[in-house]
Amino acid sequence: MNDSQLHYSFPPMSEYVLGNGLRSIWLPDTEQPVIEVLFQVPSGRAHVPAGLEGLSDLTANLMQKGPSSMGHEEYIDTLEQVGASHVLDSGDEHTTFGIRVLARHADDIVPKFWETVTSPAFDDKEFRRMKREMVTALEAEFSDASVLANKHFQAELYGKDHPLGRIPCVNSVKRARLDDVRSFCASHVSPANASIVVAGDRSIEGMEQQWKRPFGAWKGGTVRRASPFPETAPVVENRIRLVDKPDSSQTTLVIGHPSVGEAHPFRNALALGNYVLGGGSFRSRLMAQMRSRAGKTYGIASQLVTGRGAGTFLMSTTTQSGQVDEVLNTIIEVYRDVTENGITEEELDNAKRFAIGNLAFQLEGIGNVAEKILWLRFYGYPNSYIEKYGSTIAGIDLAAVNTALRNALASRGFVICAVGKREEIAPKLGRFGPIRVVNLRAEP
Amino acid sequence: MSASILDNTRERTLSNGLKVICCRKTSAPVVSAQVWYRTGSAHERDGIRGISHILEHMMFRGSKNIASEEHAQRINDVGGHCNAFTAEDVCAYLNCVPRNYLDMVFEMESDRMRGLALDPATLETERKVIIEEYHTYMNNPVAKAFLEFRRDFFDGHPYAVSPLGQLSDIQSVTQDDCRDYFRKHYHPENAVILVVGDFDSEEKVFEKAGKWFGDIDVPPDVPPAAVPPVPSSATGESRRGEWMKRIVEFDVPMLILGYPAPESAAQDALPLDILQMIISQGESSRLHREVVRRQSVAVMTGGMNHFLKLCGMSLFFAAFTPDINVRRVWKALEKEISTVRDRGITTSEMTKIRNTTLTHRALEMYSAEHICQRLGFSETVEGDHRLWIERMQALEKLDRDRVIEVARKYWDPRKSHALFLKPKRTKPLLFIMGLARRIVPRS
Incomplete structure (x- = not known):
């Protein structure tokens, strides 16, 4: 790595909080004649009431169906006529709405987008249509082993009582009423907790002149402060959820346990350790062992999913059902070796070089820069977090990584989710722990 | 905007027939360097259906001076990423690296264009990986049904078979089949190099391409690749x-x-x-x-x-x-x-x-x-x-x-x-x- 990679400078921008509490960021860039607006609230799937899983997705989608002042078809026609398109990123703890439009049409389109986000029509006909679409999409997921495995893993790990265990399913979407949507929107979408970035082909002054006033005029609802998520108990003994998929010749496995959140002091050290374990593609030990040496899978990876409070660590792969026990055993052995014995100086060096060099790709194009700024604000980081990221990573030593792996990752037990043919894999998985078999179409 | 890409795009053909196309774009300190070969599943015959895809995997499994998986590892080590895909008409090898690592990409791409290790034990391991990939695809009911649709739509033509190939052929392709197919299709005349991103100048790119790829010969007696006419x-x-x-x-x-x-x-x-x-x-x-x-x-x-x-x-x-x-x-x-x-x-x-x-x-x-x-x-x-x-x-x-x-x-x-x-x-x-x-x- 070279010195220039250790320091990054964001392009010039202007940022402040408007009188109504809305954090506004103006980010000019002339590379392409496009304007991108991203609006984010710190609410998502984990903030919906129990029994109404999927409500945040329904709400987010309906909020892009047009403002109360115009019908859906008129709104969509107006947008699509000039080539504008929506962006929607719906997560456990956040929802991001956006619009991308040619700069020459931005003055017409951005106000309409703003109006639909802040004053959505919530039309009953559109609501029922949206529910039908979501139900069909959820039904289609029954054939996707990877999606099923991840949903059932998260449900098994957290349970229905924990906000992170609230997984959208067919029945919960059917249960939702339009009043639930209105109520969720009113209590979670407000200038007091939202941020907006306007990025693209216009000067800061030009952006402010056009949009600062309407952004500042929005009143919004009374935001309901989300309570911190309850602590999740460590997994001390393996527990297995087997999703019976009788037509599959392969088994998809997701194995993991609760982990640390984004703000945890070990976070960056753990990310480097995870690169060596399974995050680093062909540099990772899991890939080397399971694919390169044994040919037992097309792909295997591990990841740290870090939220504001809690986090999740998971490893996932797909393999022939006949060898699922052998594969699971090896995954656990590799995990134990990395978390108990640590990684080497050479492996750490590779992980650091990847983390530092990769930042340039994460920030290619103004849209990626805008997303990164929203990510920083969501976690409460200043820009210097990214600007100094290279030197922060470079300064992490082997002892810190191995301590983090031992203290913050090593788990005695795992939650294991296997999606495959029950009669073939149940006998092979029994030695890893008690198995609960669920139907393919069961609610997660 | 498109005109500026056209204005910035330069091409040169090396003496061995290898075409190099480059386009300078300096808004981010990264470079994308790709090698596209004009060969894909349409060029395969019965008995070796899927060999282009097998070679795609083996391209990452070592060549004369590059060890098995060293290519992907070295790209990762600088923060970049690489991948490849096999389609009906082409196989493409994609690398993205920070701006000062173009030489490293050319070094590794040129080494595998010269010839592959094709170690028998590694081929057997990779065959298993490919079979896993095949089954993952076939376990998706929509993807599987669509394969039947294309089989019928392009009946009698190589396009009827997915680039993943036929399972029986994937199981039986030999090391010699791979060597023969590689020799006929993976040579400078049948390839194009593309470089887009933050490099110093087009001349420098052509110079580097000449340095790394310029002396790779086209094998003698290789007939032009033929594909049957449209059915x-x-x-x-x-x-x-x-x-x-x-x-x-x-x-x-x-x-x-x-x-x-x-x-x-x-x-x-x-x-x-x-x-x-x-x-x-x-x-x-x-x-x-x-x-x-x-x-x-x-x-x-x-x-x-x-x-x-x-x-x-x-x-x-x-x-x-x-x-x-x-x-x-x-x-x-x-x-x-x-x-x-x-x-x-x-x-x-x-x-x-x-x-x-x-x-x-x-x-x-x-x-x-x-x-x-x-x-x-x-x-x-x-x-x-x-x-x-x-x-x-x-x-x-x-x-x-x-x-x-x-x-x-x-x-x-x-x-x-x-x-x-x-x-x-x-x-x-x-x-x-x-x-x-x-x-x-x-x-």
């Missing part, structure tokens, strides 16, 4: 509105409707893309507006053109609830298609498509990798990298009569081919829900 099944001449039904482990009934399409480089390809966007793209598209919203016959609709070097497919699909008869869905799709064919499109629709295409193009331009990939496809599949750029200019001049002419030429119901995916298990709840919605319409 009558793909032009639609041998079919009469045929359809097939497959019972699948999928909960949502689906209909896929395909029409013949021209080769990717054809003049008709652009108007056909415009038509496809008008019919199926976005919530203001004709299918969504009419079939989903007004008639409530389907829950989702979509479409795409799949253009290949010799011919293509123009595809439409609809997902619907079990209470709807598939023939009704089929009729509704065909009605929208025939309306375009008979009555044409509006000026407003043309404007919408121009704006949509302009926006997509602008967003693509942020990424060096996307630009590289577009140039690579146009150069190797369509014969000239400029086509991708010039198509945007052609869009400005395209008139509605020309678009309608193309609709009439290709979207002929007598030439269509349909596939109905019928769920093995009809969900009573879904059925009742759909039926109730139809008996007591609320919208």
Whole structure:
């Protein structure tokens, strides 16, 4: 790595909080004649009431169906006529709405987008249509082993009582009423907790002149402060959820346990350790062992999913059902070796070089820069977090990584989710722990 | 914007026939460097179907000076990423690295162009990996059904087989088969290098290319790769509105409707893309507006053109609830298609498509990798990298009569081919829900 990679400078921008509490960021860039607006609230799937899983997705989608002042078809026609398109990123703890439009049409389109986000029509006909679409999409997921495995893993790990265990399913979407949507929107979408970035082909002054006033005029609802998520108990003994998929010749496995959140002091050290374990593609030990040496899978990876409070660590792969026990055993052995014995100086060096060099790709194009700024604000980081990221990573030593792996990752037990043919894999998985078999179409 | 890419793009052919195309783009300190070989599953014969894909994997498993998987590891070590794909007409090897690592990419790409290790034990391990990949694909009921659709659509032609190949051939391809196929197809005359991003100058790129690739010889006595001509099944001449039904482990009934399409480089390809966007793209598209919203016959609709070097497919699909008869869905799709064919499109629709295409193009331009990939496809599949750029200019001049002419030429119901995916298990709840919605319409 070279010195220039250790320091990054964001392009010039202007940022402040408007009188109504809305954090506004103006980010000019002339590379392409496009304007991108991203609006984010710190609410998502984990903030919906129990029994109404999927409500945040329904709400987010309906909020892009047009403002109360115009019908859906008129709104969509107006947008699509000039080539504008929506962006929607719906997560456990956040929802991001956006619009991308040619700069020459931005003055017409951005106000309409703003109006639909802040004053959505919530039309009953559109609501029922949206529910039908979501139900069909959820039904289609029954054939996707990877999606099923991840949903059932998260449900098994957290349970229905924990906000992170609230997984959208067919029945919960059917249960939702339009009043639930209105109520969720009113209590979670407000200038007091939202941020907006306007990025693209216009000067800061030009952006402010056009949009600062309407952004500042929005009143919004009374935001309901989300309570911190309850602590999740460590997994001390393996527990297995087997999703019976009788037509599959392969088994998809997701194995993991609760982990640390984004703000945890070990976070960056753990990310480097995870690169060596399974995050680093062909540099990772899991890939080397399971694919390169044994040919037992097309792909295997591990990841740290870090939220504001809690986090999740998971490893996932797909393999022939006949060898699922052998594969699971090896995954656990590799995990134990990395978390108990640590990684080497050479492996750490590779992980650091990847983390530092990769930042340039994460920030290619103004849209990626805008997303990164929203990510920083969501976690409460200043820009210097990214600007100094290279030197922060470079300064992490082997002892810190191995301590983090031992203290913050090593788990005695795992939650294991296997999606495959029950009669073939149940006998092979029994030695890893008690198995609960669920139907393919069961609610997660 | 497109013009500036054209202005910035330079090309040079080395003395061994290897073409190098580069485009300087300095907005981010990264470089995308790709090598595209003009070989894919269409060049395979019976007995070795899937060998291009096997070689794609083996390209990462070592060459004379690069150890097995060292290529991917070294790219990762500088923060970059690499990948590859095998298609019907091409195999492409994609690398993205920080700006000062172009030499490293050229060193490794040139080493594998000179020859592969093809170690027998490694080949056996990688064969297992590929078989896992094959099964993952085949365990997806929609993907599996679509394979049957293409087998029928391109009946009698290598395009009928997916680039993944035939399982029996994947299991039996030998080291000698791989060596022979590599020798015939992986040489400088059959390849193109593309570099887009933050490099010093075009001259420097050509100089580096000459240094690393300039002395790689084309093997003697290698005949030009040949692909059989397009079969009558793909032009639609041998079919009469045929359809097939497959019972699948999928909960949502689906209909896929395909029409013949021209080769990717054809003049008709652009108007056909415009038509496809008008019919199926976005919530203001004709299918969504009419079939989903007004008639409530389907829950989702979509479409795409799949253009290949010799011919293509123009595809439409609809997902619907079990209470709807598939023939009704089929009729509704065909009605929208025939309306375009008979009555044409509006000026407003043309404007919408121009704006949509302009926006997509602008967003693509942020990424060096996307630009590289577009140039690579146009150069190797369509014969000239400029086509991708010039198509945007052609869009400005395209008139509605020309678009309608193309609709009439290709979207002929007598030439269509349909596939109905019928769920093995009809969900009573879904059925009742759909039926109730139809008996007591609320919208």
